[in-house]
Amino acid sequence: MATPSKKVYVDEDVGKDDPAADGSEASPYKTLLFAYIQHPPTQPTDPQYFTRKSETGPVSEDGDPEARKEWKPATKSATKKVTSLYEQHKKKLAKTDTLALREKAEQEKRQLALQEALKVKISEDPKLPKATKIRLNEKDPAIVKLRKGTSEKDVGYSEGRGSRVRITGRVHRFRTQKDVIFLVLQDGYGFLQCILTGDLTKTHDALTLTQETSMEVWGEMWEVPPGQHAPDDRELHVDYYEIIGKAAGDKDAITTRVQADGDPQSLLDNRHLVLRGEISSSVMKVRAALLRAFRQTYESEITPPCLEVTPPCMVQTQVEGGATLFEFNYYGQKAYLTQSSQLYLETCLPSLGNVFCVAPSFRAEKSLTRRHLSEYTHIEAELDFITFDDLLVHLELVMSKVIELALADPKIKKLVYDLNPDFQVPERPFMRMRYSDAITWLREHDIPNEEGKPHEFGDDIAEAAERKMTDIINRPIFLTHFPVAIKAFYMKKDPQDLRVTESVDCLMPGVGEIVGGSMRMDDYEELMAAYGREGIDPKPYYWYTDQRKYGTSPHGGYGLGLERFLAWMCGRWTVRECCLYPRFTNRCTP
Numbered sequence: 001m002a003t004p005s006k007k008v009y010v011d012e013d014v015g016k017d018d019p020a021a022d023g024s025e026a027s028p029y030k031t032l033l034f035a036y037i038q039h040p041p042t043q044p045t046d047p048q049y050f051t052r053k054s055e056t057g058p059v060s061e062d063g064d065p066e067a068r069k070e071w072k073p074a075t076k077s078a079t080k081k082v083t084s085l086y087e088q089h090k091k092k093l094a095k096t097d098t099l100a101l102r103e104k105a106e107q108e109k110r111q112l113a114l115q116e117a118l119k120v121k122i123s124e125d126p127k128l129p130k131a132t133k134i135r136l137n138e139k140d141p142a143i144v145k146l147r148k149g150t151s152e153k154d155v156g157y158s159e160g161r162g163s164r165v166r167i168t169g170r171v172h173r174f175r176t177q178k179d180v181i182f183l184v185l186q187d188g189y190g191f192l193q194c195i196l197t198g199d200l201t202k203t204h205d206a207l208t209l210t211q212e213t214s215m216e217v218w219g220e221m222w223e224v225p226p227g228q229h230a231p232d233d234r235e236l237h238v239d240y241y242e243i244i245g246k247a248a249g250d251k252d253a254i255t256t257r258v259q260a261d262g263d264p265q266s267l268l269d270n271r272h273l274v275l276r277g278e279i280s281s282s283v284m285k286v287r288a289a290l291l292r293a294f295r296q297t298y299e300s301e302i303t304p305p306c307l308e309v310t311p312p313c314m315v316q317t318q319v320e321g322g323a324t325l326f327e328f329n330y331y332g333q334k335a336y337l338t339q340s341s342q343l344y345l346e347t348c349l350p351s352l353g354n355v356f357c358v359a360p361s362f363r364a365e366k367s368l369t370r371r372h373l374s375e376y377t378h379i380e381a382e383l384d385f386i387t388f389d390d391l392l393v394h395l396e397l398v399m400s401k402v403i404e405l406a407l408a409d410p411k412i413k414k415l416v417y418d419l420n421p422d423f424q425v426p427e428r429p430f431m432r433m434r435y436s437d438a439i440t441w442l443r444e445h446d447i448p449n450e451e452g453k454p455h456e457f458g459d460d461i462a463e464a465a466e467r468k469m470t471d472i473i474n475r476p477i478f479l480t481h482f483p484v485a486i487k488a489f490y491m492k493k494d495p496q497d498l499r500v501t502e503s504v505d506c507l508m509p510g511v512g513e514i515v516g517g518s519m520r521m522d523d524y525e526e527l528m529a530a531y532g533r534e535g536i537d538p539k540p541y542y543w544y545t546d547q548r549k550y551g552t553s554p555h556g557g558y559g560l561g562l563e564r565f566l567a568w569m570c571g572r573w574t575v576r577e578c579c580l581y582p583r584f585t586n587r588c589t590p
């Protein structure tokens with residue numbers, strides 16, 4: 001007697017596609033495909049598959065949905081459909097199995113190769129000339145061997161040139177082509193193409209090479225063959241190397257952790273690794289060049305020169321309004337991180353003459369914009385016995401000199417134009433535009449204020465409107481004579497129009513405001529009235545006010561945000577790319 005067919009049950013409502021279910025009436029599956037996978041058909045009618053779902057059952061009188069269900073053999077059309085799906089499933093399984101087998105075979109082959117590679121030992125040939133240790137900023141042509149001819153056979157080297165060198169660095173990139181490894185080493189001073197051949201490519205280290213591995217290479221420096229390109233047109237024919245520190249590979253490889261189009265938060269978390277990239281390190285090199293250029297400009301490119309001073313960062317007074325103060329507890333007293341060193345610079349004028357400083361400034365900015373940082377490098381200068389016009393002329397001269405000096409170094413010029421091919425050196429004099437004319441301009445160009453209304457005299461020109469205007473005009477603008485009410489307490493009023501101040505913002509295309517400056521209130525009574533107007537207690541400012549008591553003078557100055565200047569020059573989208581480890585709303589790491 002034939003054994004009765006096995007019965008497998010599928011309930012589309014409450015069944016479970018889970019190996020914990022067994023396909024019985026009490027523990028049905030959810031889909032017919034899963035039932036096929038768990039209990040494949042062995043005969044056309046074995047097993048028998050039964051299905052049910054609410055809609056297929058008879059309507060019960062009392063409306064109980066459970067009562068609507070009854071088990072029915074799987075329909076012909078459902079069986080046809082599931083048979084095709086089941087065949088696809090089997091094919092997919094077979095393919096996965098083949099792939100897994102192939103991968104396993106490849107892994108075994110690689111393991112064998114790695115074990116063999118362990119036997120390959122390399123050593124420095126004692127007969128070779130002693131190598132000289134160099135860094136990649138050493139570009140003396142005499143260390144490079146020249147090729148005599150263009151064909152490989154014809155290769156020889158010129159008498160008296162070329163030497164064996166040793167260089168430490170990290171693997172910037174590499175590729176293996178036939179039996180040759182081409183790797184580019186980076187040492188912070190430059191890049192060097194290295195060529196590894198023979199046993200050098202067969203060691204365990206060579207087979208497991210990873211980007212960022214630190215190593216020392218020994219070899220002869222050669223001119224690159226005609227028609228080929230390499231940094232500084234030279235390449236090292238390596239005869240020996242030692243690995244100093246292997247860099248993580250696979251899932252932990254730097255290329256996995258840092259991807260050019262990666263999500264911005266992850267790039268910021270991995271800023272220490274991002275900084276190893278060519279773009280970020282180029283920006284940092286231009287930053288250093290700008291700092292050098294500022295110092296050189298202040299000290300020796302302008303008359304009279306400005307002396308560098310270093311004011312404190314921990315203060316008990318505000319400069320640019322209470323809203324952006326970072327407060328902390330200083331031995332039980334309220335203190336702040338400085339917003340600007342301006343007030344301290346003013347106190348230096350009588351004995352030191354014109355002064356400047358390069359110091360961090362801190363702003364508890366609530367807005368998360370691409371041009372606001374919580375900590376930035378502030379370049380500030382203060383000039384004594386000047387007029388407002390003197391201040392503007394000085395400012396455009398300093399900015400132009402700084403750009404000129406930075407670009408005078410061919411390495412920096414290349415970095416700037418690689419980063420920002422459209423960079424244009426601004427022409428002096430910069431365009432001057434009074435605030436009141438800017439309001440008219442914005443109205444004429446239908447650029448509304450933050451409330452969506454036409455701009456009115458007295459409005460604080462918002463960032464978006466300011467940027468639109470700067471981008472349309474597309475050249476540096478000195479925006480001057482802002483109304484008293486929207487500027488800081490210390491700014492001097494324009495004697496010709498007491499509604500406005502002798503103030504200036506320098507606006508740059510693409511970035512907006514990069515400099516803020518003004519003439520300072522030099523009259524004692526007027527300053528006291530300004531404290532009152534702004535609700536500032538004059539007591540903690542006694543040292544600042546005293547400047548007006550002991551030989552006051554017409555003076556003025558400005559502050560320039562280094563990161564904004566850099567973003568403009570290097571064509572960066574945000575100031576966050578223009579400092580080592582950016583601090584902004586809610587980010588104080590790494």
Ligand code: 4AD
Pocket residue numbers: 319320339340341342363365371372373374375376378380381513514515516517518557558559560561562563564575
């Ligand atoms: O216009 P600000 O606030 O002016 C002052 O602090 C003056 N006391 C400076 C002075 O006269 N000595 O700031 C000056 C410049 C801005 O033009 C901008 O470039 C930069 O500092 N800056 C910022 N940069 C990055 N992030 C921020 N949150 C910044 N706030 C100002």
